[in-house]
Amino acid sequence: PKDDSDTADELPVKKSIGGGGVVVEHYNSRPEVGVIQRQDSPIIGLKNFNNWVKSVLISKFAHPALAASSVRSQRNKGRVLDLGCGKGGDITKWSKAKICDYVGADIAAVSVEQAQERWEFSRNASRIQASFASYDFCTQNLDEVFPSDVLAKPFDVVSSQFCIHYAFEKEETARRLLRNVTNWLRPGGRFIGTIPNAEQLLENLQKLPPDSQDLSFGNSIYNVRFESREHTGVFGHKYWFFLQDAVEDVPEYLVHWDDFVSLAAEYHLHPLYKEEFHDVFSEHRDHPEFGPLMVRMRVVDNNGETSMDEDQWDAASNVQFLPT
């Protein structure tokens, strides 16, 4: 990436997700704000950081799969499926990766429309072909919502950023997601994603006083509230998540890394790399490409000082990412 226009909107949508009877219209109802207004967000440092991490993820793990793609147009190469694309905040990143085709799907119809508008706005410059559909990766197969020509060629990369955890409500919903990934990914393709850090969340839960009825923790910008301390096994360990100016108390589900790896192996997905966001930061801050990108994306200033306050930095510790 050459500039700092990667100011994607991380905001999700509110409506029923899966069978849990939960609210997602929140994501749909959140207004799309322009780049300038977005800079006023009280968590702009954290949003920039998340976007920078996703850019690193794309450069390190998606680029090789795209470079090896057999699908090419005049100057561009490779096909990407973005599951849970939201308002299309990653389209700019994919356009910088010079892909040919982008297919975006999300359960929140309003967000999908906004993603499509974002693409239309940039299509002359980006030369990317794109298709969009509203789609529930927990209950639907991709070919139920996209015409066969959109799915005729397999994808080089499937990306699912900050949303895989919604599928971990039940075994069948998680399996549906993974089946969809594997069905449409070419052999040797890459699956990349970002999920909350279950270990860290459980560690925080365990730090609460044993007799406490209130199973919540957080700081001035985020709050996590568990309903139970009990382990529910691999699926359905629910908590409510609030993030200022982004997520209004939506239900999410823990994704335990080892369980995820075992389950994904059943779908021929094998881990290449997993890292916590803080470690991605420290590993790459002196990198010749990703260090300067951090400055351009306003994660740090010219003196290397982070634009996140302590609470935003703390909130970022709850996430990790996982190319497979």
Ligand code: SAM
């Ligand atoms: N991936 C985008 C990004 O990184 O900017 C959006 C992330 S947002 C935190 C989570 C997204 O997951 C929301 O847009 C939400 O609508 C979507 N989502 C949640 N459950 C979903 C489901 N079952 N099927 C498809 N999308 C879903």
